[in-house]
Amino acid sequence: MEYTLAELLPMVESLSRKYTRNESTSISYETAQQLMEAVIYCIEEAEHPSADLPVSVLSATDAYALGYEAVLRKTKQTAERYNALMERFSSYGNQAYEETIAQGFPAFFRWYDPLFAPQEHILTLDYPLLRPLEALCGIDRITAYLECIETEQRFLRCFSEEFVRSTLSKHHPQWEELFLNLPYHVLKKLLCLLLLDFHEEKERFNPMDYENLRTKLNGLSKAALQERLTALLRRFLSQYFPKDTAMEAYLGYAVGDIAAELWLGLEKDCLPDIV
Amino acid sequence: MKENLMELIQLEQEKKQLACLLDCNSKTAAFGLMLTEADAKLLLSERKTALRQQERLEFGEGILPALIDAFCDSAYITQETYVETLTELQDIFYEYKNESFDLLTDSELLSFMAQQFEEVCFGDAEYLRNTCLERFCRAIRRGDPLLEKERDEYALSEDRNPYIGLAEENRWDRELFLQTLQDLF
Numbered sequence: 411m412e413y414t415l416a417e418l419l420p421m422v423e424s425l426s427r428k429y430t431r432n433e434s435t436s437i438s439y440e441t442a443q444q445l446m447e448a449v450i451y452c453i454e455e456a457e458h459p460s461a462d463l464p465v466s467v468l469s470a471t472d473a474y475a476l477g478y479e480a481v482l483r484k485t486k487q488t489a490e491r492y493n494a495l496m497e498r499f500s501s502y503g504n505q506a507y508e509e510t511i512a513q514g515f516p517a518f519f520r521w522y523d524p525l526f527a528p529q530e531h532i533l534t535l536d537y538p539l540l541r542p543l544e545a546l547c548g549i550d551r552i553t554a555y556l557e558c559i560e561t562e563q564r565f566l567r568c569f570s571e572e573f574v575r576s577t578l579s580k581h582h583p584q585w586e587e588l589f590l591n592l593p594y595h596v597l598k599k600l601l602c603l604l605l606l607d608f609h610e611e612k613e614r615f616n617p618m619d620y621e622n623l624r625t626k627l628n629g630l631s632k633a634a635l636q637e638r639l640t641a642l643l644r645r646f647l648s649q650y651f652p653k654d655t656a657m658e659a660y661l662g663y664a665v666g667d668i669a670a671e672l673w674l675g676l677e678k679d680c681l682p683d684i685v
Numbered sequence: 686m687k688e689n690l691m692e693l694i695q696l697e698q699e700k701k702q703l704a705c706l707l708d709c710n711s712k713t714a715a716f717g718l719m720l721t722e723a724d725a726k727l728l729l730s731e732r733k734t735a736l737r738q739q740e741r742l743e744f745g746e747g748i749l750p751a752l753i754d755a756f757c758d759s760a761y762i763t764q765e766t767y768v769e770t771l772t773e774l775q776d777i778f779y780e781y782k783n784e785s786f787d788l789l790t791d792s793e794l795l796s797f798m799a800q801q802f803e804e805v806c807f808g809d810a811e812y813l814r815n816t817c818l819e820r821f822c823r824a825i826r827r828g829d830p831l832l833e834k835e836r837d838e839y840a841l842s843e844d845r846n847p848y849i850g851l852a853e854e855n856r857w858d859r860e861l862f863l864q865t866l867q868d869l870f
Contacts, residue, residue, distance in 0.1 A: 416694070423744045433790035435751075436736070436743040438783060 411457065417470035421449045429526055444527060451529040451548055452477030455484075481524045481549055488553045489519050495560055502566070502574050506589045510537035511559060518552055538591050540663040561660045562593045568650055569596060569611060576613040580685075597643075597661055598668045602685050604642040620681050627676045636669035702729055705746045706753075713757040717764055724768045731772045739779040748778055748791060755799040761808020773810040774798065777818065784822040797821060820851040 425445045426437050437445075453470065456477030468476070492515050501508035514533045521532055529548045539558045543551055566574055577599045578585040578592065603612060605626045606619060615623070627635065643661060651657045675684035706725040713719065720728070728749060736743055752774055756762060762770050781794060789797075801817040802808065 426742075426744060430787075430790075433792070434782070434787065435745060435748050435791055436741045436779065436782060438787065439740040439742060441787070442742045 411468075411473070413453065413470040413473075418446065418449055421471060421474050422446050425449065425526065447529045448526055449474055452481055455480045455528075455550075478524070478528075481528045484549050484553060485519075485522060485524055488549060488556060491553075491556055491560070492519070495556065495563065498567070499563060500566070500571070502571065502578070502592060503586045504537075504578070504590070504592060505587055506537045507592060510535060515552075515556075522549070522552075524549070536589055538589055540591055540594060541660055557656065558660060561656050564651070564654075565593050565657060565661065566596060569600075573611040573613060580614065591664075593661065594664050594668070597664055598671065598685055600646065601639050601642055601665075601668060602672070604646060605638075615682070615685070623681055623685075624676060627672060630673070632669055632673045635673055636666055639665050639669050639672075699729065702746055702749075705750055709750055709753045709757075713753060716757050718757055718762065718767050719764065720768070727768060728771060728775070732775060735776045735779050738776075739783055741779055741782065748795075749775065751791060751795055752778060755795045756802065759799070759803060759808065761802070770810060774802075777810060777814050780814070781818050781822055784818070785825050788825050789822075817851075824851055 422442065422445050425448065426442065429441065429445065430437065453473045454477065456468070456473045458480075496512070499511060501511065510533070514535070518531070518533050522528075523530070531548050531551045533552070535543075535551075535555055539555065539562075541554075541558055543554050543558075546554055574592065574596055577596050578590075581590070581595050582588055602615075602623060603609075606622055612619075630638065640662070643665060644658065647654060647658050647661075671684050672681070675681040703722070703725050706720060706728065707722065710719050732743075732747060732749065749771070752771065756771070756774060778794065778798065781798075782789070782791075785794065798813065798818065801821075802810070802813050805817055806812040
């Protein structure tokens with residue numbers, strides 16, 4: 411639903427009075443822009459299919475009010491999900507993971523301003539995910555980020571802590587200080603184990619394993635390798651995460667890059683540096 | 686249709702603002718200060734320019750009525766200089782709302798401006814702009830603890846001029862000044 415400036419300005423004016431507590435008759439352009447973005451953000455929340463609201467027949471004021479309620483509701487639900495996540499959360503020793511989730515999120519819930527700046531997600535979210543979230547902002551970005559972390563934690567709990575840590579330390583001796591995605595490297599190791607028909611955790615490959623891996627990868631194009639890895643992933647997920655579409659979608663983001671890495675590793679004869 | 690409506694709303698707002706400004710004459714007449722309709726229109730036009738230059742947006746009746754209220758009893762404003770001084774003070778007001786990062790409320794800034802205009806600047810708006818306000822806002826931005834105390838509504842420090850600790854000029858000692866006047870005349 412398109413709303414005109416004439417319909418949006420009264421809400422910006424009302425917000426600006428609240429923002430200044432009626433102690434200023436003017437605001438800077440920057441503040442006005444922030445408040446306008448706040449109004450638009452809430453209206454877009456009301457228009458989101460998940461809100462299930464009849465926005466096409468609503469005035470801008472009503473759409474804004476309903477959208478603001480939706481933002482508050484979403485913030486509360488995300489806080490509850492975060493608390494549930496933290497009961498079993500493990501960063502496996504990676505600092506960026508720990509700082510972003512264990513320290514960053516509480517700061518978000520403390521400082522998030524759903525009234526005057528719902529579009530600001532405040533956190534830099536340094537820990538990198540497999541799924542790009544740049545198109546989202548505000549509480550939507552935080553909620554989507556949290557969903558990805560929940561998925562990652564479910565995946566990582568499939569493996570022993572020793573396996574996860576040894577996989578990461580094989581990748582880089584200072585993995586604890588790096589900004590790397592933990593499931594990416596564990597998934598890469600998992601897919602190689604599945605390619606080699608191993609069905610248990612193996613912390614280190616020996617020269618024979620690398621030789622077998624070369625044989626398995628030889629002759630496969632990048633696209634064919636990606637298809638093969640996708641099929642292996644699906645088989646694994648159907649066994650350990652049946653009907654978990656979120657898991658399949660999330661880990662699916664990594665398969666292309668993993669296939670490219672392994673293909674290059676074969677080309678340059680440096681598979682031991684890759685996995 | 687909607688564009689016409691916007692124009693009508695704006696015209697209506699301008700009429701209200703004009704009426705509001707002319708209403709101020711009922712108070713300022715006691716001090717020999719009056720605005721004609723042309724003066725009020727000029728002030729409103731200057732307001733638009735100042736807001737655009739300072740990149741600010743104003744809602745409602747704006748700051749002019751409060752500005753008039755704060756300065757109408759000044760010993761340094763006459764009918765001849767009334768409109769020009771108001772224009773300048775309005776410009777200074779918006780500039781220093783920005784310079785203070787909006788950390789000052791309208792009434793805090795107006796009250797400081799009025800006090801300094803009378804007691805330190807002796808009616809010189811340029812002096813007000815370049816000394817008192819510049820230093821005061823700098824102190825506000827850096828979170829000067831003395832000024833925090835001054836602004837505490839429970840501190841009961843209405844008599845103290847908050848600029849005292851910030852002034853950088855050497856001023857005449859009052860006794861020396863009176864003695865010098867006596868010697869001269």
